[in-house]
Amino acid sequence: MKNILLTGGAGFIGSHLVKWLLNKYPYKVVNLDMLTYAGNLGNLQEVEQHPNYVFEKGDIGNAQLLDRIMEEHAITHVIHLAAESHVDRSIVDPLAFVQTNVLGTVQLLNACRRHWPAGTSDRLFYHVSTDEVYGSLPSAGYFVESTPYDPRSPYSASKAASDHFVRAYFHTYGLPVVLSNCSNNYGPYQFPEKLIPLMINNIKHGNPLPVYGQGLNIRDWLWVEDHCAAIDVILHGGKVGETYNIGGMNEWKNIDLVHLLCHTMDHKLGRKEGESAKLITYVKDRAGHDLRYAIDPGKLREHLGWSPSIDFETGLARTVDWYLDNEAWLEAVTSGAYLDYYQHQYAHR
Numbered sequence: 538m539k540n541i542l543l544t545g546g547a548g549f550i551g552s553h554l555v556k557w558l559l560n561k562y563p564y565k566v567v568n569l570d571m572l573t574y575a576g577n578l579g580n581l582q583e584v585e586q587h588p589n590y591v592f593e594k595g596d597i598g599n600a601q602l603l604d605r606i607m608e609e610h611a612i613t614h615v616i617h618l619a620a621e622s623h624v625d626r627s628i629v630d631p632l633a634f635v636q637t638n639v640l641g642t643v644q645l646l647n648a649c650r651r652h653w654p655a656g657t658s659d660r661l662f663y664h665v666s667t668d669e670v671y672g673s674l675p676s677a678g679y680f681v682e683s684t685p686y687d688p689r690s691p692y693s694a695s696k697a698a699s700d701h702f703v704r705a706y707f708h709t710y711g712l713p714v715v716l717s718n719c720s721n722n723y724g725p726y727q728f729p730e731k732l733i734p735l736m737i738n739n740i741k742h743g744n745p746l747p748v749y750g751q752g753l754n755i756r757d758w759l760w761v762e763d764h765c766a767a768i769d770v771i772l773h774g775g776k777v778g779e780t781y782n783i784g785g786m787n788e789w790k791n792i793d794l795v796h797l798l799c800h801t802m803d804h805k806l807g808r809k810e811g812e813s814a815k816l817i818t819y820v821k822d823r824a825g826h827d828l829r830y831a832i833d834p835g836k837l838r839e840h841l842g843w844s845p846s847i848d849f850e851t852g853l854a855r856t857v858d859w860y861l862d863n864e865a866w867l868e869a870v871t872s873g874a875y876l877d878y879y880q881h882q883y884a885h886r
């Protein structure tokens with residue numbers, strides 16, 4: 538039996554993981570989320586009434602709150618996803634990323650130390666991280682678990698710092714930890730500040746599609762539920778103290794991906810082929826824009842038997858269908874504060 542404290546469960550990946558765990562296991566899942574702009578309880582409607590689900594609204598940086606939750610729910614496992622997660626926002630406000638991603642993670646680690654017996658082997662702190670900590674690859678090569686860290690954005694620097702703290706708590710205090718570093722996720726419920734949902738929303742409304750620089754940057758894309766499946770196998774079979782890289786072996790140049798989305802949506806919206814692609818607009822590049830991320834997930838495949846379950850065209854079509862079918866969700870998250878964000882980020886590009 539596990540009593541899991543899952544942080545950031547109202548966000549994109551967290552909400553999929555909450556549902557994944559509740560649907561598959563009898564564990565108690567306590568979702569601690571501050572409900573920033575990226576957190577949305579609408580993502581969790583189908584499990585709201587689940588008897589093993591508890592929602593706690595609050596900040597991972599609040600030590601008293603953490604003490605109360607650890608004790609009241611007899612937490613045995615932490616799966617830590619809460620974070621500020623968008624690179625462009627980190628360029629505008631790096632301190633918000635230090636606050637949650639670095640200080641918040643250390644607060645959580647401290648709470649585990651306070652509440653778990655020293656030397657315990659039936660507790661686990663699972664830290665969910667990103668491949669962006671490894672920096673930027675040239676056109677060849679892959680990130681492996683031993684690739685030296687070389688973060689280049691405030692976001693990736695803050696995630697790298699948090700990874701280092703998690704490992705430091707393992708080595709210094711013997712806290713049982715495991716880490717994974719994953720490539721770019723996509724799927725339903727992703728906030729439309731990230732490339733794929735932002736482009737879907739703009740294509741739908743016939744708005745310009747802002748491609749940074751020349752659109753030549755490369756990302757490796759993974760279906761969000763395949764990330765959940767990987768977290769599941771690592772949670773249950775991962776070796777304490779180890780790191781596992783998770784990736785889709787699915788690299789796309791941004792411009793090719795945007796063209797694929799345009800093509801898919803022309804078809805789904807009954808537009809003439811090529812109509813949506815006319816919206817593509819090259820805009821000023823992101824500062825310090827990493828050229829390429831690519832993961833070698835060999836360790837995870839060989840040690841724990843994980844591999845991605847669906848191909849990109851299928852996942853992307855499912856994603857587009859979800860956004861088109863869930864107009865109310867999309868409208869709700871793109872009104873109000875989103876319009877200010879969009880204006881601020883894109884007006885001067």
Ligand code: NAD
Pocket residue numbers: 544545546547548549550551569570571572573574575576577595596597598617618619620621622623637641665666667668696718719720721722723728
């Ligand atoms: P997200 O931005 O969609 O969600 C983050 C969630 O954390 C939100 O619900 C937000 O309300 C919550 N949160 C933020 N600050 C908090 C705080 N101080 N206290 C409590 N809750 C807080 O992020 P996501 O894309 O779902 O990413 C989740 C995790 O996975 C992050 O740690 C991210 O670094 C990592 N990751 C994401 C990707 C990706 O492609 N999205 C890839 C690899 C790793």
Ligand code: TYD
Pocket residue numbers: 623624625721730731732733735747748749752754755756791823
């Ligand atoms: P993003 O989804 O922000 O993820 P990350 O930067 O963490 O990889 O961006 C993915 C890629 O798409 C990245 O190379 C930046 C690019 N991009 C655009 O070209 N236009 C946009 O409007 C956004 C949000 C991203």
